[in-house]
Amino acid sequence: MAKTITIDPVTRLEGHLKINVEVENGTAVNAWATGTLFRGFENILVNRPPEDAQHITQRICGVCPVPHGMAAVMALDSAFGVTAPANARIMRNLVLGANFIQSHILHFYHLSLPDFIDGPNMPPWQPSWGTDKRFDASETDTLIEHYVTALEMTRKAHEMGALFGGRMPHPPTYVVGGFTTTPRPDRIAKFKSYLETDLLPFIRNTYLEDVNLLAEIYPDYFKTGKGPGNLLSFGVFDQDTAGNVKLLRRGRAVNGSKTIRPVNIDLIAEHATYSWSDIGTGARIPANGLTRPRYPKDLAYSWLKAPRYGGAPYETGPLARMWVNGDYTRGISVMDRHVARAQETLKIAEAMLAWVGELDAGGPVYERSSVPSLASSYGLTEAPRGALGHWLSISNGKISRYMIITPTCWNASPRDKNGTLGPIEQALVNTPVENTDEPVEVLRVIHSFDPCLSCAVHVMKPGKGAKILTLSHSHGEAQPQPWRPASVNS
Amino acid sequence: MKVTRRQFLKICGASAAALGISTTDLGLLEKALASQDGPTVIWLQGAGCTGCSESFLNWVSSSGSPPQTAADVLIDSINLVYHPNLMALAGQSAVQMAEEAYGAGGYVLAVEGGVPTKFAGNTCWAWSYNGEDVTFQQAVLDLASRAAGILCVGTCASWGGIAAAPPNPTAVKGVGAITGKGTINIAGCPPHPEWIVWVIAQLMLGKTIALDSYGRPKTLFSRTVHDRCPRHEAEEASAFGQDRRCLEELGCRGPQTRANCPVQLWNNGANWCCDANALCIGCTEPQFPFTQIASPGEGD
Numbered sequence: 142m143a144k145t146i147t148i149d150p151v152t153r154l155e156g157h158l159k160i161n162v163e164v165e166n167g168t169a170v171n172a173w174a175t176g177t178l179f180r181g182f183e184n185i186l187v188n189r190p191p192e193d194a195q196h197i198t199q200r201i202c203g204v205c206p207v208p209h210g211m212a213a214v215m216a217l218d219s220a221f222g223v224t225a226p227a228n229a230r231i232m233r234n235l236v237l238g239a240n241f242i243q244s245h246i247l248h249f250y251h252l253s254l255p256d257f258i259d260g261p262n263m264p265p266w267q268p269s270w271g272t273d274k275r276f277d278a279s280e281t282d283t284l285i286e287h288y289v290t291a292l293e294m295t296r297k298a299h300e301m302g303a304l305f306g307g308r309m310p311h312p313p314t315y316v317v318g319g320f321t322t323t324p325r326p327d328r329i330a331k332f333k334s335y336l337e338t339d340l341l342p343f344i345r346n347t348y349l350e351d352v353n354l355l356a357e358i359y360p361d362y363f364k365t366g367k368g369p370g371n372l373l374s375f376g377v378f379d380q381d382t383a384g385n386v387k388l389l390r391r392g393r394a395v396n397g398s399k400t401i402r403p404v405n406i407d408l409i410a411e412h413a414t415y416s417w418s419d420i421g422t423g424a425r426i427p428a429n430g431l432t433r434p435r436y437p438k439d440l441a442y443s444w445l446k447a448p449r450y451g452g453a454p455y456e457t458g459p460l461a462r463m464w465v466n467g468d469y470t471r472g473i474s475v476m477d478r479h480v481a482r483a484q485e486t487l488k489i490a491e492a493m494l495a496w497v498g499e500l501d502a503g504g505p506v507y508e509r510s511s512v513p514s515l516a517s518s519y520g521l522t523e524a525p526r527g528a529l530g531h532w533l534s535i536s537n538g539k540i541s542r543y544m545i546i547t548p549t550c551w552n553a554s555p556r557d558k559n560g561t562l563g564p565i566e567q568a569l570v571n572t573p574v575e576n577t578d579e580p581v582e583v584l585r586v587i588h589s590f591d592p593c594l595s596c597a598v599h600v601m602k603p604g605k606g607a608k609i610l611t612l613s614h615s616h617g618e619a620q621p622q623p624w625r626p627a628s629v630n631s
Numbered sequence: 632m633k634v635t636r637r638q639f640l641k642i643c644g645a646s647a648a649a650l651g652i653s654t655t656d657l658g659l660l661e662k663a664l665a666s667q668d669g670p671t672v673i674w675l676q677g678a679g680c681t682g683c684s685e686s687f688l689n690w691v692s693s694s695g696s697p698p699q700t701a702a703d704v705l706i707d708s709i710n711l712v713y714h715p716n717l718m719a720l721a722g723q724s725a726v727q728m729a730e731e732a733y734g735a736g737g738y739v740l741a742v743e744g745g746v747p748t749k750f751a752g753n754t755c756w757a758w759s760y761n762g763e764d765v766t767f768q769q770a771v772l773d774l775a776s777r778a779a780g781i782l783c784v785g786t787c788a789s790w791g792g793i794a795a796a797p798p799n800p801t802a803v804k805g806v807g808a809i810t811g812k813g814t815i816n817i818a819g820c821p822p823h824p825e826w827i828v829w830v831i832a833q834l835m836l837g838k839t840i841a842l843d844s845y846g847r848p849k850t851l852f853s854r855t856v857h858d859r860c861p862r863h864e865a866e867e868a869s870a871f872g873q874d875r876r877c878l879e880e881l882g883c884r885g886p887q888t889r890a891n892c893p894v895q896l897w898n899n900g901a902n903w904c905c906d907a908n909a910l911c912i913g914c915t916e917p918q919f920p921f922t923q924i925a926s927p928g929e930g931d
Contacts, residue, residue: 148722149759152715155681157756159764177756177764180678180747181800185793193924196912200793200920203682203821255719264712264728265705269719292702296689300898307907308897309689310682310821314909321871321908331901436750444754507872584721595680 143170146577149177151587153252155204156594158553162583164574169583172562172569174553176445176594179434186543191217191512191535194543195315198531201545202595203310204247207240207302208524209545210315212531215520217317220535223510224382229319231496232305232506234378235332236312237522238493239302242340243295243309244525244591245459245486246348249479250291253588256581257355258284270579275358287347294343301335304328319507324500332497336490344487352483356476366475366586368568369454370397372461373551375404375530377523378492388492389485389523392465393455399470404450406521406530409546412447415440415555424449424558427532428517430544447554447563448546456564457527457551458590459485475568475589482591512538524548526591552590565590669707670835671738673729673774674714674784677767678755678794678803679744682821683785684716690824691899704828708835712738726758729770733777739834740778742814745787745794745803746771754801768809775810780834782815783807784827789816789846790917797922807846816846820914823895826851845917847889856911857885859893871908878905882925884913 142165149159157178163171186197195213199206211233218225225233258281259274260266276284299309305322306312314321322328356363376391392401410424419435435441447454455461456473459482463469468488469481517534527548534542554563562570565587574580676684690701698704705711711718713729720728732738744767747754752766759765775781786792788806795803807814817826830848833840841849857863857879868876879886888911897903904911912924 146722147759147762149756149764150715150721150725152718152721152725155716157676159756159759178678178747178767179754179801180794180803184798184800185796190923190925193920196924197793197796197920200680200682200820203680203685206680206682251717260719261706263706264710265714265718267719268724268728270721270724289702292688293700296691296700296899299685299689300901303898303901305902305907307902307904307909310685311914312907312909313904313912314907316871316909319872323872323874323908325874328902434750434754436753505872507870509870579724 144577146574146580146583148580148583149175151584153255153584153588154592154594155202156549156592158587158592158594160569160583160587162569162574162580164577164580167573167575169569169572169574172566173442174445174555174563174565175443176553178594179444182545183543186540188539190538191220191533191540192317194531194533194540196313198545199311201547202593204593205240205244205524205526206310207237207306207312208522208529209531210312211237211522212520212529214315214317215522216518216531216533217520219518219520220513220516220533221317221510222513223318223508225319226505226508227382227499228324228501228504228506230379230382231500232320232322232324233315234496235493236302236306236314238378238489238496239298239306239309241489241525242344242486243298243302245482246291246298246343247295248525248591249348249352249483250288251295252591253479253585254284254288256585256588257359260288261285270581272576272579272581280354280358284351287351290343290347294340297335297339301332301340304332316507318510319505321507323506324502326502329497329500329502333494336494336497341487341490341494344483344490349483349487352479356480359476362476362585363472363474365572365582366568366589367473368456368564370473371395371450371453371455372464372473373404373450373455373457373528374462374465375521375523375528377462378489388489389462389466391521393450394461394464397473401465401467406519408451409530410449411546412449412557414558415442416446417441417444418446424452427530427544427546428519430532430542443555445550445554447557448550449557452557452559454554454557454561454564454567455551456590457548458482459525461527462523475585478589514538524593526593527551547593549590549593553592553594565592669709671710671712671732671735672741673712673732673738674741674743675757675767675770675774676715677742677744677757677771677788678747678801679785679787680793681716681743683743683827684714686819686821686824687784687827688824689898690828693825701824704831709831723760726760729774733774736777737779738777739780739782740774741782741784742771742788742806743784745791746806746809747794747801747803748809749800749802771806771809775806775812780815781806781810781812782817782830783846784817785822786818786820786914786917786919789814789818792820793920796920814846815840815842815848818845818847818852818915819890820919822915823892823897825895843889847915851891852889852915854889854891855886856888856890856892856905857883859891860885860905861893862905868908873908876908878908878910881910882927883910884916884926885911887926888913888916890915
């Protein structure tokens with residue numbers, strides 16, 4: 142008999158996520174991902190000076206603020222018609238790279254590993270679910286030690302980023318036309334030292350080793366949590382002024398193919414049939430995006446909209462980037478995501494060591510420009526957890542429209558207008574669930590995507606005439622959710 | 632296998648001692664730490680971005696005496712029964728931890744993120760409990776009612792912050808405004824980790840924290856950034872990217888912003904906004920993020 146289990150909150154991720162999974166004969170047969178927070182960033186941005194975008198959008202997510210700063214200044218540079226000097230391009234990359242390293246290490250040790258190990262005997266690590274914990278006592282001890290070391294490493298990655306970023310999280314140094322910091326020789330030396338003394342050795346000797354150990358102990362997770370098999374990367378870390386050469390290239394793969402296809406951003410559109418949003422049953426491209434919150438709404442079960450490429454769902458993230466770049470093509474699964482993420486961390490950290498050597502201590506970091514009265518542009522980059530796009534329109538020198546599609550919009554999206562499940566929803570289907578009271582397998586699948594829900598659900602813009610229904614907080618009967626679980630996991 | 636708190640202390644090479652405060656406080660603090668579990672803390676996240684938690688995890692002692700890192704604080708000092716990013720449990724069993732603490736009462740409630748009230752609070756759910764979606768607003772109201780103290784970690788929890796910026800699309804309010812209770816407002820977007828740990832240490836010592844009219848600890852937020860900025864008297868910068876120049880004419884909000892950043896520095900002394908030639912954006916002020924980030928007052 143099918144049983145629907147609810148996990149709300151899904152802990153150890155950024156933001157607010159609720160998951161319902163229908164389990165039959167020990168296997169998940171259906172899944173619904175619900176983003177349970179929205180803040181309305183678009184509406185906050187409209188009528189502001191365009192330069193505010195980098196500061197405001199970073200506050201979408203404190204775990205991955207820098208990619209928002211990067212996407213914003215890319216869109217702004219384009220709109221203002223200005224080219225950032227090489228020093229600025231490099232420092233933007235270095236601070237972004239520091240955020241990637243910090244976020245990837247945090248993700249593995251602090252967000253994911255507690256799904257596999259029994260933590261120390263105190264809150265917040267205990268109590269915990271005991272289901273399917275396979276490491277022996279000595280391995281567990283070692284991994285707990287590494288959990289603590291990893292906290293030190295995430296701190297140091299932030300300290301390294303702050304050398305040029307000013308402070309982390311939420312660095313104030315990304316500006317249209319460049320960067321505010323000058324690459325002083327003492328900062329260059331310290332930056333190198335963080336990489337060479339702390340982070341590279343930790344990534345090589347600890348992080349990669351621990352991921353390999355996890356893969357050895359849990360090999361079945363190479364066969365779990367595939368999802369749609371479509372992979373999308375906008376590419377990141379421009380190596381030249383024009384952005385034609387990137388450390389990780391732009392592209393996409395269809396159904397696990399090793400053939401990499403180009404990305405045409407005009408084929409990206411958002412659906413809202415199953416979202417608490419009143420934009421109709423069609424699809425809208427982001428440059429013409431529109432969102433009107435409507436709550437409650439028939440069929441709807443998430444504040445996230447469903448972005449699709451050519452009508453199809455795509456997974457995005459480190460595995461997609463490494464796949465598109467030809468660096469990792471073993472497979473698509475929970476464990477492949479962890480392995481690709483760790484390998485990417487090393488690739489980025491090694492590249493950063495070369496970039497920091499390219500900084501010109503006396504060279505310019507900033508190019509003056511002025512606000513256009515009318516412009517529209519976009520910035521495409523990557524966050525640690527996947528493809529990020531900002532679409533900007535300026536009118537009368539102020540922001541007139543701002544649309545953001547985040548990685549977790551792609552990964553944790555609800556069903557689209559055709560009823561096709563989002564990537565995490567698809568990845569959950571066919572996942573074995575040993576104990577419905579402790580569905581740790583479900584957490585493992587979700588965590589492998591490194592969801593960032595705050596990133597995903599704040600681009601809602603109340604429109605004129607939006608129908609707004611007020612509910613009491615006890616709204617169980619008022620909410621049309623035909624799939625609502627009959628029983629609840631404890 | 633399970634590791635006890637004391638065994639874990641050994642693993643980490645940490646010992647229960649002071650948070651870098653005077654020796655007269657040491658005895659009191661050691662007494663507070665002598666119990667197996669420190670003060671119970673419930674950490675909720677609402678309309679925010681997790682940046683405050685991220686900042687807290689960056690804490691490292693400036694005194695050199697233990698606890699030296701955020702890990703030590705978690706392990707030695709506080710009993711963090713609920714934190715969405717850190718706790719092992721998920722779903723209703725996680726919520727049960729908050730429920731149990733609520734039953735016992737007397738915990739510290741730390742709130743990160745503002746409280747949305749639009750759609751009766753349904754733009755932000757805290758969790759599902761017994762099949763019912765509980766709004767963040769309701770969770771804050773319930774848990775505030777039996778808390779020994781309420782910490783607003785960051786500008787959003789304190790006064791609404793970013794999500795409450797004009798036109799405040801989801802009608803976000805601060806925790807004090809929602810609960811009608813006094814809160815200790817650890818301002819900042821994000822707050823400096825030292826500010827968070829300093830407040831926790833004062834609470835553990837049973838000390839009264841003097842607050843300004845906005846509920847911020849006076850010790851941390853009494854003087855303006857500009858007041859103690861090394862560039863206070865420097866020549867004005869004419870553009871970004873100029874070292875050792877005052878940024879006031881580019882829109883720096885240091886003159887109106889109360890925080891100790893120029894002396895505290897950020898990220899273990901690595902840097903701070905103005906030393907990176909960037910504007911102070913006024914992130915510890917109740918009006919943050921204003922109607923525009925740069926101060927309109929002095930610009931040309």
